[in-house]
């Protein structure tokens with residue numbers, strides 16, 4: 001799919017295809033459709049990022065709260081979104097040892113208790129060892145720093161999801 005095909009989409013199709021580039025936040029996709037035509041994939045990404053940046057803190061917290069825990073309840077019950085399942089599997093979150101799994105569960109809970117939103121990291125650009133280390137280190141950060149960091153990770157996840165949809169040659173994307 002090239003950018004002119006993206007620009008030609010009805011809002012229904014646009015939301016169907018791109019609705020989960022920010023996890024469980026199709027409202028963002030539906031909102032940025034207004035800004036067509038996009039001159040490039042980067043322009044579409046920039047528009048999404050600007051929308052996120054313009055949200056009040058409560059909106060940014062809401063985005064973070066739409067993310068499932070890494071190796072959490074949704075992974076175990078098979079209720080992750082397709083994108084999230086693939087990302088978590090790539091980082092080895094579906095194949096933790098018992099000790100690793102209980103460490104991640106404990107740290108996820110500690111993080112959420114401290115900040116009121118989940119630990120978010122772009123799983124595709126890291127690995128299990130780094131996730132475990134960052135989860136532990138980032139629990140020590142100030143809340144504002146973690147809000148900002150979490151949103152940066154959301155944007156990285158979004159970029160890779162967009163690239164997967166627009167740049168892949170998969171035939172059933174339109």
Ligand SMILES: NC(=O)N[C@H]1NC(=O)NC1=O
Pocket residue numbers: 023067068069070083084085087088118119120121122123124157
């Ligand atoms: N909590 C969290 O980071 N979740 C995720 N990260 C990612 O790359 N995909 C996710 O679902």
